[in-house]
């Protein structure tokens with residue numbers, strides 16, 4: 001400390017100890033207004049925004065379709081011309097068939113959010129799709145949302161839920177959001193993933209190296225994961241930047257990087273009953289896929305790099321190989337670690353962005 005600074009500090013400390021003034025001047029200034037709470041930035045950031053093939057824009061500038069039933073929804077998301085499809089409804093819409101959005105589509109839940117159940121969404125062989133403010137619940141025999149052979153996708157402020165219990169086990173439901181077959185340039189932000197065993201798989205087989213290697217660039221940020229089993233996310237052959245997520249009771253294993261996958265993991269918080277927050281050990285643990293092999297399934301290890309400090313809570317980590325994904329190739333700002341729980345719980349899921 002410089003001497004002048006020291007003297008100033010000493011003087012302030014002394015005057016603070018002095019007796020309080022007997023009265024306040026009647027026309028003294030009112031207290032300075034508090035600066036407004038910093039605005040949370042819900043803009044698209046990460047790999048779906050910054051990538052070599054162009055920012056994800058969905059249906060921006062296209063026709064707006066307000067839809068209320070399955071027939072209208074199926075019709076509206078078809079084709080590749082830019083379109084914004086807003087699903088309305090207070091009750092869950094039970095889809096009879098999976099929904100296949102075309103390229104240049106934004107699909108939004110109206111108001112406080114819309115819900116689909118029965119069948120989920122497959123984004124296949126396409127590009128430039130945005131899904132926001134939609135709840136996807138209890139999809140049997142398939143994923144909630146699958147991205148396959150697709151690029152530039154943003155899944156934001158959605159909610160995914162089914163059930164989690166020992167009776168239900170890992171295979172009653174499939175994934176909540178699985179990203180496979182060379183899909184690339186994806187951002188998964190501000191979603192609420194809960195009550196489900198196997199959450200988000202990236203790359204769905206260790207024999208697909210030739211298909212997947214060099215793809216699967218995904219940013220996962222500010223998601224709230226609660227009461228889940230495995231795959232938060234689990235990646236093979238790609239690169240995932242996982243930051244500012246909050247995990248609560250993610251029971252067995254949250255972030256798994258295997259089969260030469262690379263993760264950059266920073267400023268995430270883990271609480272509650274979570275055994276393992278992060279692992280690069282190739283073993284696919286028996287709690288994930290007990291039917292493949294009761295002892296788990298051996299794959300080669302992945303890589304992990306740690307950026308800004310994480311708060312692992314009671315969970316352990318097992319980093320067997322440090323990789324070279326040391327820095328995300330885009331601009332983003334980190335929520336301070338101490339604020340992650342409150343910011344994520346308050347702002348993830350439905351009804352935070354309105355359409």
Ligand SMILES: *[C@@H]1O[C@H](CO)[C@@H](O)[C@H](O)[C@H]1NC(C)=O
Nearest residue numbers: 066067068069070071072073
């Ligand atoms: C869907 O809504 C439209 C517009 O209200 C209506 O014309 C159509 O009959 C509805 N279709 C079904 C299958 O309910």
Ligand SMILES: *[C@@H]1O[C@H](CO)[C@@H](O)[C@H](O)[C@H]1NC(C)=O
Nearest residue numbers: 080081082103104126127128
């Ligand atoms: C998406 O829309 C843009 C702008 O209209 C168009 O140039 C592009 O071909 C569309 N993409 C596909 C896959 O059709």
Ligand SMILES: *[C@@H]1O[C@H](CO)[C@@H](O)[C@H](O)[C@H]1NC(C)=O
Nearest residue numbers: 100122123124125126148149
């Ligand atoms: C995606 O493309 C592949 C290869 O052309 C095809 O087999 C598959 O049916 C397509 N999927 C969808 C949903 O269109």
Ligand SMILES: *[C@@H]1O[C@H](CO)[C@@H](O)[C@H](O)[C@H]1NC(C)=O
Nearest residue numbers: 124125126127148149150181
């Ligand atoms: C991937 O999608 C493209 C269209 O975008 C298609 O031409 C290609 O056949 C698909 N590849 C596979 C393996 O499905």
Ligand SMILES: *[C@@H]1O[C@H](CO)[C@@H](O)[C@H](O)[C@H]1NC(C)=O
Nearest residue numbers: 279280281283316318319320
């Ligand atoms: C961590 O990884 C090593 C391999 O490097 C493995 O032997 C060990 O069992 C792993 N620990 C856990 C808890 O999985």
Ligand SMILES: *[C@@H]1O[C@H](CO)[C@@H](O)[C@H](O)[C@H]1NC(C)=O
Nearest residue numbers: 260261262303322323324325
């Ligand atoms: C990063 O590491 C992987 C795995 O060792 C390697 O295949 C790749 O070439 C490396 N990339 C760079 C840019 O060094």
